[in-house]
Amino acid sequence: MSWLSPERLWLLLGLAALIAGYVVVQRRRSRFAVRFTNLRLLDRVAPKRAGWRRHVPATLFLAMLGLLIVGFARPQAEVEVPRERATVLVAVDVSRSMLADDVAPDRLSAAKDAALEFVGELPAQFNVGLVGFAGSASVVVPPVTDRDAVNAGIGRLAEGSSGPAGTAIGDAIATSLDSIRTLAGDQSPPARVVVLSDGANTAGRDPSAAARLAGELGVPVDAISFGTAAGVIEGGQSVPVDGQTLQAVAEATGGNYFEAGSVDELRAAYADIGSLIGFEKEVQDVSARFIGAGLVFALLAALASMFWFARLP
Template identity: 35%
Template sequence: MTDAISRLPVFSFLWPGMLWLLALALVLSAGYVWLDRRRRHATVHYPTLKSVGVAIRGGATLRRHVPPMLLLLALAALTFAIARPQAVMMLPSHIETVVVVIDLSGSMRAQDIQPSRIRAAQQAAKVLLDTLPAGVSAGVVAMAGTAAVAQAPSRSKDAAATAIDRLKPQGGTALGNGLLIALTTLLPQTAGDAERLMNGDTTPLQKPDASHSGEAVTPGSYPSGAIVLFSDGESNTGPAATQAAQLAAAHGVRVYTVGVGTTDGVVLSVDGWSARVRLDEKVLKEVANATGAEYFPLADAAQLKRVYRALNMRLTFGKREQVEITAFFAALGALLATCAGLLSLWWFGRVM
């Protein structure tokens, strides 16, 4: 419930001082009630007035009050319009490219999700790409002990799906490298910083400017692309995932992370060795939070639809802006006033 309430639009007014005009609607409401009582009083004390017709004929019915009430609501809506209301709303984003990173490490063979972590990740990634708008390009990065582009960004969703199907589990996990390769695929100008991190240089990053004004880029502010990582979070080589996330955040790129597996984990036996492999949610959450994105757990097959629907919603409607909605209240007021006039003309033969 709290999460649902937090998504409701937050209203404010550019000219809040004009809201005092609502007092006029209250005065007119009070005047209408007084006139109605006076009319009923006259009917009771002067029965001969019943012959007047329209003024009395509808007195016992509710519909006599409908046109005036609609007119008062129209006045209230127009008053809101005069005050110039605005709301913080989720707007369609202008995303053009999504790069999917799929973890192919040995731990992704685990079967705490059926049929396995890697198959669940592949299925979720393909469904996600299939639901993206037609104009969005999709790329695929395969990540194990090293990382490489399996499919360059293309508007062909079939090509991306085919590349995902070809992926097989391998050895090693370089989570940071996977994110850096995805970032350079999305923004080629980051290649220099990415290479520096992959070579072990941990010098603090210098954030680029969003404009010549010198304002720093806000994490998650890059509107044209995003990265989606499917992984169990374990990494044993290459730069830290959080370092790669810092570089992505410095360029405003969002990295949505999907945790594949369970926190309890399972014992995995491969090539004569056995180990318990668990989902490391901590690092995946840190990556998502640092880049202004979100983390989604994929702990069982039943969560698959919820994950890709939530991801698709964030990618398609991930932009929150304050929008003036004066036109909506102005149109509502005009519609209510028109309905009031038409109903009065139809029922009583006069506009009001």
């Protein structure tokens, strides 16, 4: 937290002096009470002493002063605010290994369902594009705000629909970046690539080279490794998930890496990515928080004093 007027925090020394003075006065009152040695008579004169309750209004009042002083110093903090615009490219692996049924009904079907939910929850003004990749990558839907077009594109994703066999993660990233650059301009919105795959790169260009390009363009790549070690496709071929390439790409571009071994974990990963994409952090004046809390403490101090002592503090 930073402060626009930090010199005003010196007023807290005055508050500290008030607290010290209050403690001194209360101790002095206690000594005077002890001098009245006839306790039975004291009970008759003042049978209902306030005890701890008499300190509540004062404590609330002092807390109010502290909060108002902090607010007066105009504190600033990072606050998440909704983005007005952004471009998101979703790249989905459609290689043969995505037909493994270790995630019901199979990896690709589950990935498509989760992608539909993810796209549906993005702000309507965001441009969303779709890339499918296997041994090569292709743009299924260029970045648009038309969600029906994106949803239809997700529905068309099928095993082997993007080139020869293999997993071309580098091509998927490069193709996504090309789509983003079609919207290039001085006022181009922030962009992000989301890649979902179940394996390491086996075809196309080097993913590290694509990651370097993403870094140069300032486009983070979020990566989801989807599947389990028990993946098997038709014919009994084992296709265990391998997320090392995806993790390296995410780390190199400042994105986030997720491992999802179930539909619920995949949805959670997409939800986390959605919160990152949909909001940005800004430094804002948050003095109203402290002033508002101070006013609440002032009200509580007044209520406590009126309820217990029939007067305002």
